[in-house]
Amino acid sequence: MTDDLTSCTLRVRVRYAESDPMGYLHHSKYFEYFEMGRTELLRRAGFAYRDLEAAGVLFAVAKVQCRFRAPAHYDDELDLTTKIERMTRARIDHSYVLRRGEMTLCEASTTLACIDRAGKLIPIPDEIYEKAHGES
Numbered sequence: 001m002t003d004d005l006t007s008c009t010l011r012v013r014v015r016y017a018e019s020d021p022m023g024y025l026h027h028s029k030y031f032e033y034f035e036m037g038r039t040e041l042l043r044r045a046g047f048a049y050r051d052l053e054a055a056g057v058l059f060a061v062a063k064v065q066c067r068f069r070a071p072a073h074y075d076d077e078l079d080l081t082t083k084i085e086r087m088t089r090a091r092i093d094h095s096y097v098l099r100r101g102e103m104t105l106c107e108a109s110t111t112l113a114c115i116d117r118a119g120k121l122i123p124i125p126d127e128i129y130e131k132a133h134g135e136s
Helices: 027-044 049-054 126-132
Strands: 007-013 058-068 077-087 091-100 103-115
Touching: 007 027, 027 049, 027 058, 027 077, 027 091, 027 103, 049 058, 077 126
Parallel strands: none
Antiparallel strands: 007 077, 058 103, 077 091, 091 103
8 A cells, every 4th residue: 555645546346336227337436436546545645635624625626537448347346546647736637547457447537626615726735735746
């Protein structure tokens, strides 16, 4: 397991409730997995999203892109790799690869904006920015 803020891999199992009547992982659930990956990446770097929210620091999805290559099925064990591709003072670009074994099921990316409770852009907290850039 990584303890930095640049990459992590999370294992997930497709639950019955996430599957459509054909037994495929519903397309909307992939985006929930991406959120799980981002949250876990922060957690492994020593930050709790709950604490950030309590301090008035929010990350809003400003852009999302996903390319589905093959379906996931009920009860599959999947590995989701989440990486920070770019971080500025007010945004984070993540990439995601979801795999079943060696097979890539989807590739995605998101852009998150750092905002306050009023929706105004704010700087990413220094401790997060510095850790992601290898400072301190």
